[in-house]
Amino acid sequence: MPDAPGLELIRGEIERDCPGAVLATSFDRAQAALIVDPQRVLDALRWLSEQPGQRYSFLSSLHAADYLPAEPRFGVHYELINRDRVERIRVKAMLADPGGEELPEIDSCVDLFPTAEAQEREVFDFFGIVFRGHPNLTRILMPDDYVGWPQRRDFPVGGEPVTFTYSEQRYD
Amino acid sequence: MTEIADATLDRDREIMTVNVGPHHPATHGVLRLVVDLEGEIVRELRPVIGYVHTGIEKSCEDKSYWKVIPFVERMDYVSYFFQMEAYCGAVERLIDLEIPPRAKYLRTLFLELNRIHSHLVWLGTTALDLGAISMLWYCFRERDKILDLFEMATGQRMHTRYFQVGGVIEDIPVGFEEKCRAFAEEMPIRVGQYEDLLDRNEVFLQRTKGTGIVSRERLLELGVTGPLLRAAGDPWDLRKAFDYLAYPEMDFKIPVGTVGDNYDRYRVRVAEMVESARIVAQCLDALPEGPHIADDRKYVLPPRSELSTSMESLIHHFKLVTEGYRVAPGEVYYSIEGPRGELGCFVLADGSAKPARVHFRDPSFVNLQSFRDMAMDGYVADMIASLGMLDPILGGVDR
Numbered sequence: 001m002p003d004a005p006g007l008e009l010i011r012g013e014i015e016r017d018c019p020g021a022v023l024a025t026s027f028d029r030a031q032a033a034l035i036v037d038p039q040r041v042l043d044a045l046r047w048l049s050e051q052p053g054q055r056y057s058f059l060s061s062l063h064a065a066d067y068l069p070a071e072p073r074f075g076v077h078y079e080l081i082n083r084d085r086v087e088r089i090r091v092k093a094m095l096a097d098p099g100g101e102e103l104p105e106i107d108s109c110v111d112l113f114p115t116a117e118a119q120e121r122e123v124f125d126f127f128g129i130v131f132r133g134h135p136n137l138t139r140i141l142m143p144d145d146y147v148g149w150p151q152r153r154d155f156p157v158g159g160e161p162v163t164f165t166y167s168e169q170r171y172d
Numbered sequence: 173m174t175e176i177a178d179a180t181l182d183r184d185r186e187i188m189t190v191n192v193g194p195h196h197p198a199t200h201g202v203l204r205l206v207v208d209l210e211g212e213i214v215r216e217l218r219p220v221i222g223y224v225h226t227g228i229e230k231s232c233e234d235k236s237y238w239k240v241i242p243f244v245e246r247m248d249y250v251s252y253f254f255q256m257e258a259y260c261g262a263v264e265r266l267i268d269l270e271i272p273p274r275a276k277y278l279r280t281l282f283l284e285l286n287r288i289h290s291h292l293v294w295l296g297t298t299a300l301d302l303g304a305i306s307m308l309w310y311c312f313r314e315r316d317k318i319l320d321l322f323e324m325a326t327g328q329r330m331h332t333r334y335f336q337v338g339g340v341i342e343d344i345p346v347g348f349e350e351k352c353r354a355f356a357e358e359m360p361i362r363v364g365q366y367e368d369l370l371d372r373n374e375v376f377l378q379r380t381k382g383t384g385i386v387s388r389e390r391l392l393e394l395g396v397t398g399p400l401l402r403a404a405g406d407p408w409d410l411r412k413a414f415d416y417l418a419y420p421e422m423d424f425k426i427p428v429g430t431v432g433d434n435y436d437r438y439r440v441r442v443a444e445m446v447e448s449a450r451i452v453a454q455c456l457d458a459l460p461e462g463p464h465i466a467d468d469r470k471y472v473l474p475p476r477s478e479l480s481t482s483m484e485s486l487i488h489h490f491k492l493v494t495e496g497y498r499v500a501p502g503e504v505y506y507s508i509e510g511p512r513g514e515l516g517c518f519v520l521a522d523g524s525a526k527p528a529r530v531h532f533r534d535p536s537f538v539n540l541q542s543f544r545d546m547a548m549d550g551y552v553a554d555m556i557a558s559l560g561m562l563d564p565i566l567g568g569v570d571r
Binding site for chain 2 (some may be wrong): 126
């Protein structure tokens with residue numbers, strides 16, 4: 001992990017090369033995180049993975065979380081590793097819920113990190129976050145005809161009727 | 173004559189789409205493969221997953237922190253100690269709870285026993301796929317000894333719920349150390365016997381050597397970790413890279429391969445079993461005295477014996493069992509080296525007694541993406557060998 005001053009140094013360097021990409025930093029429970037502008041997430045990721053001397057080039061995990069009732073509501077997390085210095089850094093992009101049937105959107109990082117292919121599909125599947133430019137953004141674990149985004153906090157647990165023979169007869 | 177030859181040629185070039193699974197013994201679980209074949213050559217491959225998705229991550233959001241532990245154990249069902257450690261470690265980092273040294277050593281001990289167990293299941297089933305049927309019985313014989321050890325210490329053979337936030341639920345019983353030491357001494361000899369059975373098996377060698385090669389660079393792009401990456405020559409192991417549990421005090425090597433074919437994957441895992449047995453012996457040698465679980469009554473259940481004499485303990489027990497403990501808002505990603513690679517757990521706390529999000533970065537899920545690269549333009553038989561050597565656990569893939 002970069003320590004808190006190290007994180008500020010990284011932020012300063014990104015600010016010099018891509019102004020405005022990083023909105024804030026957080027250093028909590030010994031974990032360093034950059035909170036980036038969702039429109040500029042690819043700039044920040046590319047800088048971190050390709051900048052000589054940084055080389056956070058291994059994406060170990062991409063996942064999302066729903067911060068309801070906070071606003072913006074969705075967070076997409078990129079856990080990056082610098083394998084030379086053995087350091088981790090988290091990049092976090094916060095996305096607002098556009099409301100209604102519209103889905104929040106963010107750029108796909110599959111070109112930069114091919115490993116994100118399945119993980120972005122998983123985030124889409126469970127949170128309904130659209131990754132622009134993903135080669136095959138379809139549901140991955142839920143059935144193709146499933147309706148709803150089950151990992152959102154306002155999606156109820158359970159509640160799906162199970163069709164046993166007797167319940168089919170009763171519902172008809 | 174030429175006409176007939178041409179017709180045969182055309183028939184060979186015809187692309188045939190074949191469905192493999194989801195219920196097939198060679199897919200190691202409920203994995204479906206849609207394979208485009210040209211003759212016997214794989215030209216395209218699409219894994220279809222999700223058949224055993226049970227929404228564990230969602231269900232965890234409805235449980236208090238300590239009730240999540242048995243849930244997450246059931247994701248990757250052959251490496252349950254690792255799932256527990258990833259989750260408990262993440263929660264311990266959220267509440268900033270240090271675990272006592274004895275608990276660190278006991279956890280390390282059980283993790284390494286579990287690693288041997290997991291590799292034995294892999295070796296038995298994969299060798300079975302490749303025609304070495306008797307391997308299954310030998311591997312499961314040793315696996316049963318590990319399960320006996322688990323049962324002796326925890327009361328359960330699988331899904332033990334042994335790790336708790338703050339340490340482990342019980343100290344090891346009398347006689348465990350002796351049995352465990354005997355096992356750690358025996359295991360390297362058994363591994364030598366497995367090697368004798370397989371390393372001179374012509375069929376096994378022909379099916380594994382030179383098949384399923386993926387370069388180290390490509391594996392890194394695909395986020396592959398664990399024995400698959402090490403078989404391609406990259407000594408990346410989180411036990412060495414990051415400081416957790418008692419691993420910094422352990423003396424062990426990281427086996428690596430050279431070309432990254434299926435044979436190297438087999439060699440790396442087999443060598444890892446010997447190293448794990450060494451770690452088990454070292455844990456027993458250096459096992460520190462002291463408590464096996466932290467003494468913070470806000471998070472850890474008081475000892476059973478105190479309940480009848482201390483009102484305080486009774487209140488703590490009641491509060492912990494009914495509501496659980498509240499965790500201040502925050503988020504932690506904690507990852508450990510599982511038997512298949514980086515096993516990460518992300519926990520988001522919103523201030524209540526239930527986690528707002530539990531996510532597992534399961535190595536099988538990520539590693540499965542490299543399967544297409546392994547199988548492309550090879551024979552169907554090599555595809556089956558590669559799948560076995562990939563060692564996906566579908567419970568972990570689908571969660």
